[in-house]
Structure formats: C-alpha cells, structure tokens
Amino acid sequence: RWPSLLKYYTQTDGVSWLEEYKARHNAGLEAQRIVASFSKRFFSEHVPCDGFSDIESLGCPSHFFEDELMCILNMEGRKGLTWKYYAKKILYFLRQQNILKNLKEYLQRPTDQQSFLEGAVLIDQYCNPLSDICLRGVQAQVEDIADKVRQVLRTKNPRHPSLASKAEELLVPEVELQRQVLDAMNCVLYEQLKYKGNELDYYNSLNSYIHQVLIRRTGIPISLSVLYLSIARQLGVKLEPVNFPSHFLLRWCQGKEGSTDIFDYTYIDAFGKGKQLTVKECEYLIGHHVTEEFYGVVTSKEVLQRMVGNLLNLGKRESTDQSYQLLRDSLDLYLAMYPDNVQHLMLQARLYFHLGIWPEKVLDILQHIQALDPSQHGTARYLVQHTLEHIERRKEEAGPEVKHRAEEKHKEVCFSVGLIMKHKRYGYNCVIYGWDPTCMMGHEWIRNMNVHSLPHGPHQPFYNVLVEDGSCRYAAQEKLEYISEPREIPHPDIGRYFSEFTGIHYLPNTELEIRYPEDLELTRATVQKIYSSGKE
Numbered sequence: 001r002w003p004s005l006l007k008y009y010t011q012t013d014g015v016s017w018l019e020e021y022k023a024r025h026n027a028g029l030e031a032q033r034i035v036a037s038f039s040k041r042f043f044s045e046h047v048p049c050d051g052f053s054d055i056e057s058l059g060c061p062s063h064f065f066e067d068e069l070m071c072i073l074n075m076e077g078r079k080g081l082t083w084k085y086y087a088k089k090i091l092y093f094l095r096q097q098n099i100l101k102n103l104k105e106y107l108q109r110p111t112d113q114q115s116f117l118e119g120a121v122l123i124d125q126y127c128n129p130l131s132d133i134c135l136r137g138v139q140a141q142v143e144d145i146a147d148k149v150r151q152v153l154r155t156k157n158p159r160h161p162s163l164a165s166k167a168e169e170l171l172v173p174e175v176e177l178q179r180q181v182l183d184a185m186n187c188v189l190y191e192q193l194k195y196k197g198n199e200l201d202y203y204n205s206l207n208s209y210i211h212q213v214l215i216r217r218t219g220i221p222i223s224l225s226v227l228y229l230s231i232a233r234q235l236g237v238k239l240e241p242v243n244f245p246s247h248f249l250l251r252w253c254q255g256k257e258g259s260t261d262i263f264d265y266t267y268i269d270a271f272g273k274g275k276q277l278t279v280k281e282c283e284y285l286i287g288h289h290v291t292e293e294f295y296g297v298v299t300s301k302e303v304l305q306r307m308v309g310n311l312l313n314l315g316k317r318e319s320t321d322q323s324y325q326l327l328r329d330s331l332d333l334y335l336a337m338y339p340d341n342v343q344h345l346m347l348q349a350r351l352y353f354h355l356g357i358w359p360e361k362v363l364d365i366l367q368h369i370q371a372l373d374p375s376q377h378g379t380a381r382y383l384v385q386h387t388l389e390h391i392e393r394r395k396e397e398a399g400p401e402v403k404h405r406a407e408e409k410h411k412e413v414c415f416s417v418g419l420i421m422k423h424k425r426y427g428y429n430c431v432i433y434g435w436d437p438t439c440m441m442g443h444e445w446i447r448n449m450n451v452h453s454l455p456h457g458p459h460q461p462f463y464n465v466l467v468e469d470g471s472c473r474y475a476a477q478e479k480l481e482y483i484s485e486p487r488e489i490p491h492p493d494i495g496r497y498f499s500e501f502t503g504i505h506y507l508p509n510t511e512l513e514i515r516y517p518e519d520l521e522l523t524r525a526t527v528q529k530i531y532s533s534g535k536e
Contacts, residue, residue, distance in 0.1 A: 001024065001067060001071075004067060004070070005024075005063070005064075005067060008063050023060060023061055023064055024064045024067070026060055027060035027061060027064030027065045027067070027068055028064070028067075028068040028071070030058070030059070030060055030065065031065050031068035031069055031072070031087075031090075032068065032072075034055065034090065035069070035072060035083050035086050035087050035090065036083070038086035038089070038090070039082050039086060039496075039509060039510065039511055040510075040511060042086075043496070043511035043512075052090070052093050055090060055093065055094060062094065062098075065094075066091060066094060066095075069087045069090060069091045069094075070091070072084060072087040073087050073088060073091070073130075078488070078500055078501040078502075078503075079499070079500045080499070080500075081494060081495035081498050081499050081500060081501070081509075082495045082496070082498070082499045082509040083495075084495050085493070085494070085495025085496055086495070088130065088495075091129070091130060092129050092130060095125075095129035095130070096126055096129050096329075096332070099122060099125045099126045099129065100126065100332065100336055102122060103122045103126070103333070103336055103337075104336060106118065106119065106122060107301060107336075107337060111299055111300060111301075114299075114300035114301070115230075115300070116226050116229055116230060116241065116300055116303055117135075117138065117139065117142065117210070117226060117227075117230040118135055119300050119301075119303065119304045119307075120210040120223070120226045120304075120307065121133065121134075121135045121138050121210055121211075122304075123208075123209075123210075123304060123307055123308060123311075123333060124209040124210050124211055124212075126329060126332070126333055127205075127209065127311065127326065127329045127330070127333075128209060128211075131211070133211045137211075138210060138211060138214065141214050142227070142230050142231055142234065143234060145188060145189070145193070145231055146231050146234040146235055148188045148192065148193075149181070149184045149185050149187075149188045149231065149235060150162065150163055150184075150235070152184040152187050152188055153180060153181065153184045153235075156180060156183075156184065157177075157180055160177060160180060160181075161173075161177065161236060162177075162181050162235040162236050162237075170236045171236055171237075171238055172235070172236040172237055175254055178237045178252070181232065181235045181236070181237045182232070182237065182252070182268070182274065182276075185228070185231055185232065185235070185274065186273065186274035189228070189231075189273075189274065190273040190274060193217060194217055195217045195218065195219075195224065195227075196217070196218055196273070197218070197219065197220065197221070197224065197271035197272065197273075198218040198219060198220065202220060203314060203317065205311060205314050205326060207219045207220040207223060208220065208222075208223055208307060208310055208311055208314075209223075210223060210226065210227065213227060214227070219271075220248075220271065220310070221247050221248040221249070221269070221270065221271040222248035222303070222306055222307055222310065223307070224270035224271050225241060225248050225249065225250050225268075225270040225271075226241075226303070227270070228250060228268070228270040228274065229241065229250055229270075237252075238253070239251065239252055239268065240253075240297040241297065241298050241302075241303050242267065242294075242295060242296070242297065242298065243294065243296075243298040243302060243303075243306060244267075244282065244286070244290075244294055244295070245286060245290060245294055246286045247269070247271070247285055247286055248271075248306065249267045249268060249269060249270075249277075249282065250267070250268040250270060251265040251266070251267050251268070251295070251297065252265060252266045252267075252268055252276075253265055254266055262279055262292050262295040263279060265295070266278070267279070267281075267282050267295075269285065272285075279295065282295070301337060304333075304337065305334070305337060305338075308330050308333045308334050308337070309334070311326060311329070311330035311333075312327065312330040312331065312334060314326060314330075315327025315328075315329075315330050315331075323355070323492070324351060324355065327351060328348075328351065331344060331347060331348045331351070335348065340372055342369055342372050342373045342376060345365055345368060345369050345372075346369055346376065346379070346380075348365055349362050349365040349366055349369070349380075349383060350383070352365075353383055353386070353387060356390065359387045359390050359391050359394075360391070362383065362387045363384060363387055363388075366380045366383055366384050366387075400511075400514055400515050401515065402514065402515055402516075402517065403435070403515065403516055404517065404518065405518040405519075405522065406518075409437045410437050412437065412460065412461055412477075413435055413437060413461045413477075414461070414477060415432055415435070415461075415463060415477065415480060415526075416432065416435075416516070416519040416520075416522040416523045416526065417432050417433060417434065417435070417497075417508050417512060417516045417519040417520070417523065418431065418432065418498065418505045418506040418507060418508055418519065418520065418523040419431070419432050419482070419505055419523055419526060419527075420483055420486040420487070420489065420504075420505060420506070421463075421465065421480045421481065421482065421483060422480070422481055422482070422483040423475060423479055423480060424479050424480070424481055425479055428467050428468060428469065429467070429468045429483060429487070429489060430465035430466060430467045430468065430473070430475070430489060431465060431466050431489045431491075431494070431498070431506050432463045432464070432465055433464050433465065433466055433497040433498070433508075433512065434463070434464035434515075434516075435461055435462065435463045435464065435516075436461065436462050436463075437461055438458060438459050438460065438461070438462070439451060439458035439459075439460075439462045439474075439476070440462065441458075441462075441474060446458055451476070454476055454478060454479075455478060456476070456477075456478055460476055460477050460478060461476075461477040462474055462475065462476055462477065463475050463476075463477065463480060465480075466489055466491040466493060466494060466497070467489070467491065468489050468490055468491065470490075470491055470492060472493070482530055486503075486504050486505065486531075488501050489506075494506070495509075497509060497512045498512070504527050504531055505523050505524075505527050507520065508520055
C-alpha cells in the first residue's frame with residue numbers, strides 16, 4: 001500500500017514504521033467492521049444522516065481508513081458487491097465532508113486569496129468525490145498550457161516580460177504586450193490544443209467539471225473562462241470575470257485600471273475561441289440589450305454561485321438518476337455558500353421528502369425555514385405533518401417480510417430473485433430483486449401505467465427489477481422473459497441486494513436471502529435448466 005500512502009508523509013525521518021503498520025492494520029479492521037455492519041443496519045432504508053456517526057468519531061487515522069475502503073472497492077472480480085456498495089457510500093460521505101470543510105475555509109479567506117481555479121476544483125471534487133482530482137494536479141496542467149503559450153510567445157517576442165520565470169507575480173504593463181499574450185493563448189488553446197465550447201452537448205454536467213474540461217478539451221462559457229483567466233494570470237495578464245446573462249464572459253481593461261466605464265474594457269468570449277468583443281457585440285451575442293451592471297466584475301464566490309447554479313439546473317433536468325445525486329450535491333454546495341437561502345432550503349426539504357430519506361433532517365430544515373421566513377409556515381406545516389407520519393410508520397414497521405414459495409398465494413410466481421431478464425416490450429435487460437404475487441401498487445399507478453390493458457391485468461405476479469439504465473421498475477410477469485446471453489447489470493444499487501455475479505445470475509446477499517429464502521435454490525435450478533442445454 002506504500003505508493004498510495006506516500007503522499008501522507010512529508011518526511012520519513014523519525015517515523016516508527018512498526019507503529020504505522022499497526023495503525024494501518026487496525027484501521028483496516030475497523031473499516032471492515034463498519035462496512036460489514038451497514039448491510040444489516042440499512043438494507044431496508046437509505047443510510048440515515050446519523051448512520052455515519054461511527055465514522056465521524058473514528059479512533060484511527062482517516063487516511064488509513066480511506067485506504068482500506070479503496071482496497072475494498074478495488075477488489076478484483078465480481079464478488080464482494082455488497083461490501084463495495086457500502087464502502088463506496090462511506091468513502092463518498094467521508095470525502096464530501098472533508099471537501100465541504102475545505103470549501104468553507106476557502107470562503108472565509110480574503111477575496112484576493114480566493115483562486116478561481118481552486119474554487120472550481122472544490123466544486124468538481126464535491127460532485128466527484130471518488131475521482132482522483134487534486135488542486136496540485138489541475139494547477140500543473142494549467143502551468144503546462146502556460147508553458148506552451150510561452151513557447152509561441154518566444155517566437156513572436158523573445159524579450160516579452162511574460163517569459164520571466166515569475167511572470168504571474170508581475171503584471172504585464174502595456175496593452176500591446178498583453179495583447180500578444182492573449183493572441184498566443186488563443187493560438188495554443190484553440191488552434192493547437194483544439195479547445196472548444198461544447199455546442200452539441202451543452203447540458204452535459206461534464207462541461208462544468210474543470211478536470212473534465214482539461215481531459216475532454218471542451219466546456220461551457222464559465223468553465224472555459226475560469227481556465228482562460230487562470231492561464232492569463234500565470235502569464236501576468238489580469239482578466240476579470242463578468243457575470244453576463246446567459247453567457248459568462250471575461251473583461252480586459254484597455255483604459256485606467258479599475259475604471260467604472262464599461263467602454264474602457266474589451267470583453268473576451270472563452271467559449272467562442274477567445275474572441276474579443278465590444279459592448280455592442282456582447283449584446284448581439286445574447287440577442288438583447290442589458291444594463292451596465294451586467295458588465296461589472298464579480299467575486300470568486302459569485303463565480304462559484306453561478307457554477308453551482310448551472311449544476312442545480314442540470315440536476316433538476318436529469319430524468320434517469322432516481323437518486324437525484326447531482327441535485328443533492330449542488331444543493332449542498334449552494335447552501336454551504338448561502339446557508340439561509342429559503343428557496344434552496346425548501347427545495348432540499350422537498351427533495352428529501354420526495355425521496356423518502358432523512359426525515360429527521362427534513363424536520364430540521366423546515367424548522368430553520370420557519371425561523372427565517374414565517375410566511376412559509378403553511379407549506380412547511382404540510383411537509384412537517386407528512387414527515388412525522390413517515391417517521392411513525394417507520395417505527396411501526398415489523399421485521400422483514402419473508403416470502404415462502406410453498407404458500408398457496410405464491411404458486412403463480414414463475415421467476416426468482418437473481419435472474420437476469422429481458423422486457424418483451426421495451427427491450428431492457430434487468431435483474432429481479434423482489435416480487436409480489438399480485439400488483440401491490442395503488443389504483444392511480446395501475447391506471448397511469450394502463451395495467452388493466454394487460455391480458456392478466458394486475459392479478460399476476462409483479463417483479464421489482466434493477467434496469468441496466470440505472471432505473472428501478474415494477475414489471476408484470478407476462479412482460480418478462482429469459483435472456484439468451486446473461487450479462488452484468490450496471491446499476492448503482494446492485495450491491496445493496498446482491499453479493500456476487502456468477503456470470504449467469506446474481507447471488508442475493510444475506511439480507512435479501514432472509515426475505516426470499518427459497519429463491520437462490522430455484523434460481524440455480526432455473527439457470528441449470530435453461531442455460532446448460534443451450535436453449536433460451
């Protein structure tokens with residue numbers, strides 16, 4: 001494990017390696033204990049807010065604990081799916097908590113110490129906590145681009161001040177010298193490296209993540225502007241962010257520094273290959289006139305607000321992700337910056353309420369909203385009432401319902417948990433993780449899904465299935481069929497229910513097997529009958 005742990009040791013002199021090994025070993029045992037406990041504790045519900053309390057009070061170094069979680073996630077093969085599922089959740093939580101702490105520390109600094117690039121990296125890290133994203137790595141890539149710009153600049157003007165080793169600590173004084181830098185930047189970014197605005201897939205969240213912008217060389221106006229501004233500052237040219245409506249821009253001062261006259265600036269469109277615009281051309285860009293206030297410079301916090309706002313809007317648009325992870329992450333970020341924003345607090349409460357998760361946290365949010373804005377009392381009271389009912393229902397729930405095949409009412413159930421199936425009408429592949437002898441959904445769902453038009457209507461077995469597109473569905477027995485070549489189902493919740501993929505079917509984990517005790521044997525018999533003979 002040394003290569004992955006090396007970064008935690010700034011110096012190796014005086015380290016007791018036996019004690020370090022013991023600490024790593026004990027952290028590994030603690031991580032395994034907690035991961036193993038999660039399946040039993042949280043199989044029937046989303047991991048609650050206080051579910052991570054064991055982790056918040058760890059008695060071991062957090063980097064060793066994380067290292068063991070990474071070991072679990074990197075286990076080879078198709079086994080240990082349940083361990084991987086909960087290890088991922090715990091690691092996600094741990095890293096997001098740490099990133100949120102870093103973001104709050106960043107926001108408390110003086111504005112002149114808030115790097116736009118660092119802010120963009122913090123947003124990227126929070127939304128992608130399992131990816132290997134670090135500020136130092138992103139800065140190195142930006143510096144590499146700046147070096148390429150210097151090479152171009154050297155051929156045009158060998159005595160240019162930006163070629164000095166510490167140019168970022170200086171400011172290139174003359175406008176013409178600054179223009180040479182920007183021309184060289186446009187040559188490198190847009191001609192040599194082929195960076196471009198992503199017009200074809202504008203609403204892809206990857207366009208907002210700075211590490212993905214560097215990998216894919218494409219982005220949206222604000223992410224490309226942060227990159228452009230950061231490179232320019234490395235070369236001694238001061239550009240400023242402009243929160244222009246519908247299209248983020250940068251401005252470059254042509255007059256006296258700090259001028260309030262909007263006509264003293266040239267505006268730069270990083271999305272449009274660094275094109276330099278006048279005030280009138282900015283209005284042509286968006287198709288309407290705007291007042292002078294929209295040409296003003298904005299702070300790093302306001303830049304982050306707009307970046308997070310873009311992600312919020314994308315999170316609302318996403319239709320396939322039933323966990324609304326992007327919306328949840330972007331709400332966390334927004335409220336870290338503006339903790340008393342009633343509109344976004346209410347959106348967060350409604351989202352958790354809709355997902356049926358964290359009812360205690362919903363109550364805390366609603367209480368906070370009512371203290372901030374008493375006019376929200378009516379809406380909040382409705383959500384409070386239904387959240388309290390949800391908490392009471394959860395308390396009344398008995399142990400897990402066990403479904404035995406021998407019961408008369410289950411005799412029509414043909415398929416079993418762990419089988420990989422295909423939907424006859426919609427063609428999707430899925431795996432069964434639960435079943436009911438008849439449709440257990442409400443009348444409204446049955447009517448909306450037109451279940452009565454099926455030959456057997458709602459009076460036939462229905463199956464809970466995890467679908468390859470990441471969704472969860474409830475499918476009628478007559479609409480499912482065996483698949484000729486079973487393959488893994490890439491669903492984020494697969495480890496919640498299954499411990500292993502055998503190559504033909506899934507093995508239920510302990511908690512699922514308790515609920516369907518005869519299904520594993522039936523699944524094995526079915527697989528043997530269908531696939532060993534080569535018949536579909």
